[in-house]
Amino acid sequence: MDTATGSAREVDLHRLDLRFAEARLLEPRSVEALARSIEQNGQLIACIAVPEAGSERLILVDGYRRILALRRLGRDTACVQSWACDLAQALLRLLAQASARPFAALEEALLLRELVHGQGLSEREVARRSGRDVSWVSRRLELVCGLSEPVLAAVRKGELCTWAATRVLAPLARANPEHAAQLLAALASTPLSSRELHAWFQHYQSSARAARERMVCHPRLFIQSLRARDEQRADARLREGPEGQCAADVRQLLALTKRLRQCLPTLSAQALSQPMMMGLARLHRAIESVQSELARYQDHDPQPDPRCGANPANPGPQPARDQPSAEALA
DSSP states (O other): OOOOOOOOOOOEGGGGEEGGGSSOOOOHHHHHHHHHHHHHHHHSSSSSEEEEETTSSSEEEEEEEHHHHHHHHHOSSEEEEEEEEHHHHHHHHHHHHHTTTOOOOHHHHHHEEEEEEEEOOOOOHHHHHTTOOOOHHHHHHHHHTTHHHHHHHHHHSSSOHHHHHIIHHHHHHHHHHHHHHHHHHHHSSSOOOHHHHHHHHHHHHOOOOOHHHHHHHHHHHHHHHHHHHHHHHHHHHHHHHHHHHHHHHHHHHHHHHHHHHHHHHGTTTTTTTHHHHHHHHHHHHHHHHHHHHHHHHHHSSSOGGGGGGGTTTTOSSOOOOOOOOOHHHH
């Protein structure tokens, strides 16, 4: 691979072709920190570009945050190192040097999409020339195959994390594009954390259609209602104590037993497999154990004198208490 590098030089910003700006995450905090560093110490690391065929412009390959920081400082030039290779070779080399310049997973996926769909390379060739596995290339491409441009734009701006885009918005868009668009619009004004969005999506999958319509329009309101319900349950558990928790467990067991009895007539003899029968036998023994424990507590004093019980901390012989003398016994 011909990747001869030239010396870094100052290049006017208007000569740079920023065609891969959409494949980079903005991260405003990182840009602000980089701007402060450049203002104090200058641009320590040069940007990387390749010449555009038939033009004096340079295609910027790496250094998009540095360009944003320089523009924030009002600079007109940037320190750029030009690679003497074509665009595909430059992108492949950039991916191969990911250990020196870490990329976000979505940034790698967008670069791979450019190589496969823009430059016409196969996944196997990209993997070989970038020092990666074909499975790694396929997994990265799957991150962006189901994401729409509005979702990608939200991720770039920091309004949406990569996890939320790939695990929530992408499957939701495949199932119901309209709901995905409504949820994205709602998250732009009232964002949710990853944990909150995970809880929201779990409830969405098991909710009725009418409830889903309200959930996608007002996700924050739904999360607040969940939090209020959980607080009410916690208050009830605190108020009722362990007695109330036991009563609630008994009610749940009754409900599960009722559902099991309703399901058993629908099963055939072949469906009653050995693991199921073993599980039912363990359940029967567990219920018998609970019944024996209840009988023991009902037959004995629930609050015995602690001085009359055994001391597990000292299993040795204990002195006799309140015993008559030998003369008295005679």
